[in-house]
Amino acid sequence: MEGNIIRIDVEKLMLTVNGKVNLAFNTQFNTGDLVALFGPSGAGKTTLLRILAGLVNPDRGVIKMGNTIWFDSDKKINIAPQSRNISLMFQDYALFPNMTVEGNIEYAQPEKDNTAVEELLSVFGLSEFRKRKPNALSGGQRQRVALARAIARKPQLLLLDEPLSALDIDMRVQLQNEILKAHQLSGATTIMVSHDLNEVFRLATQVICIEYGSVNRKGKPEEVFSDNNISGKVQITGQIVRISKQDTVNIVTVITGNNKIIKVIAFDNDIENLNIGDTVLVFSKAFNPIITRLKPG
Amino acid sequence: MDTSFLQTLWVTLKLAVATTAILIVIGLPVAYWLTYSRFRIKPLIEALVSMPMVLPPSVIGYYMLVIYSPRNWFGGWLAETFDVRLAFTFEGVLIASVIFSLPFMVQPLHNGLRLLPDSFREASITLGKSKTVTFFRVLIPNIKTSIITAVALTFAHTIGEFGVVLMVGGNMPGITRVASIAIYDEVQALNFAAANRYALILFIMSFILLATIYSVNKKQEAWKVI
Numbered sequence: 001m002e003g004n005i006i007r008i009d010v011e012k013l014m015l016t017v018n019g020k021v022n023l024a025f026n027t028q029f030n031t032g033d034l035v036a037l038f039g040p041s042g043a044g045k046t047t048l049l050r051i052l053a054g055l056v057n058p059d060r061g062v063i064k065m066g067n068t069i070w071f072d073s074d075k076k077i078n079i080a081p082q083s084r085n086i087s088l089m090f091q092d093y094a095l096f097p098n099m100t101v102e103g104n105i106e107y108a109q110p111e112k113d114n115t116a117v118e119e120l121l122s123v124f125g126l127s128e129f130r131k132r133k134p135n136a137l138s139g140g141q142r143q144r145v146a147l148a149r150a151i152a153r154k155p156q157l158l159l160l161d162e163p164l165s166a167l168d169i170d171m172r173v174q175l176q177n178e179i180l181k182a183h184q185l186s187g188a189t190t191i192m193v194s195h196d197l198n199e200v201f202r203l204a205t206q207v208i209c210i211e212y213g214s215v216n217r218k219g220k221p222e223e224v225f226s227d228n229n230i231s232g233k234v235q236i237t238g239q240i241v242r243i244s245k246q247d248t249v250n251i252v253t254v255i256t257g258n259n260k261i262i263k264v265i266a267f268d269n270d271i272e273n274l275n276i277g278d279t280v281l282v283f284s285k286a287f288n289p290i291i292t293r294l295k296p297g
Numbered sequence: 298m299d300t301s302f303l304q305t306l307w308v309t310l311k312l313a314v315a316t317t318a319i320l321i322v323i324g325l326p327v328a329y330w331l332t333y334s335r336f337r338i339k340p341l342i343e344a345l346v347s348m349p350m351v352l353p354p355s356v357i358g359y360y361m362l363v364i365y366s367p368r369n370w371f372g373g374w375l376a377e378t379f380d381v382r383l384a385f386t387f388e389g390v391l392i393a394s395v396i397f398s399l400p401f402m403v404q405p406l407h408n409g410l411r412l413l414p415d416s417f418r419e420a421s422i423t424l425g426k427s428k429t430v431t432f433f434r435v436l437i438p439n440i441k442t443s444i445i446t447a448v449a450l451t452f453a454h455t456i457g458e459f460g461v462v463l464m465v466g467g468n469m470p471g472i473t474r475v476a477s478i479a480i481y482d483e484v485q486a487l488n489f490a491a492a493n494r495y496a497l498i499l500f501i502m503s504f505i506l507l508a509t510i511y512s513v514n515k516k517q518e519a520w521k522v523i
Contacts, residue, residue: 053419053423054423055419055422055423081419081422081423082422082423082425082426082427083425084423085425086423087423087424088419088420088423090416090419090420092414092416094414094416094417094419094420096417096420096421096435096438096439097439098435098438098439107421107424107426107434108424108425110425149424153424153425
């Protein structure tokens with residue numbers, strides 16, 4: 001079974017905006033999973049991706065990809081990033097401005113393969129932009145080029161650093177499909193940094209929550225983000241933006257992932273542990289929800 | 298046009314072209330090292346590379362003469378092994394000129410590399426490419442303006458050299474006599490017409506080179522690139 005398991009047990013002292021944080025990360029998951037690393041900024045998510053890519057060396061620990069050791073501080077093994085068979089998609093995409101769309105994809109190929117380039121261009125809807133330079137593309141198009149390039153490398157491990165953070169909300173929903181496509185097409189294990197709950201629910205098979213450098217919860221998204229005793233029919237996640245008192249009750253205003261505002265009535269004891277900025281789950285048991293399609297397609 | 302005039306221009310041009318050509322080969326790896334190395338004594342090396350910008354040319358010229366002298370280690374070794382003496386030769390001037398113009402090549406290249414997002418280099422490496430492939434296919438093509446700036450600046454600076462050439466090369470017509478020295482010479486001899494010709498040519502060349510630098514960098518403010 002070991003051949004199908006990715007094991008990570010690393011420690012690294014990081015300097016963050018919140019001061020020194022010891023990243024101590026110990027987990028494992030199956031190959032083929034789409035894992036989301038979820039948590040606040042400065043928690044160590046990006047550092048962890050960079051450690052997996054070999055761009056940052058952990059202070060100690062082991063990284064094992066199936067039966068291959070990528071890093072082992074005791075045995076002094078540290079495989080160079082070039083030999084790790086990964087693709088890291090950067091937050092700023094890092095497309096090379098001197099190369100065309102096609103050129104960027106070709107560059108990533110271990111061996112030149114024109115048919116594969118054609119395929120990637122057409123799967124990601126980039127055929128008509130093939131001769132364009134990255135500066136002449138929109139944000140969504142760049143993201144697609146970055147994904148296509150990442151897959152062209154044929155990685156075992158696909159690392160995505162906040163792949164959708166640079167895009168607006170409508171675009172995000174559309175491009176979530178592209179990420180799924182990339183994950184399925186590459187057959188790789190995908191690890192994605194995200195702080196968008198919507199994205200995590202939609203895409204991830206596993207979610208690992210990191211806070212102050214260590215894992216505090218992990219599992220399937222629906223297990224991690226809701227208490228098991230909630231059997232609500234409607235569950236919406238969002239962030240508290242305002243808590244105001246009205247007569248004997250409080251009105252809690254929550255903004256959801258797609259920028260909708262929900263007002264929830266809460267009693268004093270309900271809001272004891274709630275603060276502005278908290279990510280919360282709004283659920284309802286009493287009503288029968290009705291579903292309707294918003295947009296065609 | 299008399300022969301000595303053309304000869305002087307030829308020596309000037311030869312020196313500038315050779316200096317620039319040698320410096321681009323040396324400058325790119327030096328700039329790469331300065332940008333990406335985490336070596337502890339890097340600030341000392343950076344200071345050393347930039348020294349010619351602040352030192353009087355006569356100081357560099359003096360040290361070059363000391364190094365070239367057959368009475369000292371390097372000069373002695375050259376004289377004994379190859380029967381070569383560098384003082385007051387074109388090659389001697391060329392070596393001094395390479396050292397003297399080093400910062401004018403390295404600084405713009407170093408700046409160009411520093412301003413590139415680090416993710417370019419890291420993306421290329423994580424895509425499995427070696428540092429050399431990354432350097433030639435990703436880094437160099439994306440600092441083209443810096444390369445043009447560095448080349449033009451080095452060329453212009455070499456043409457404008459006076460002190461170092463005078464100290465190391467003397468003023469030997471056809472060998473080490475360059476335009477900037479010829480101007481001084483002609484003025485001393487009250488030969489203003491000849492001085493004027495040299496001066497005008499240097500003025501126009503420098504103007505064209507600087508105009509090139511500013512126009513390739515028009516997107517960014519040129520002083521940031523230099």
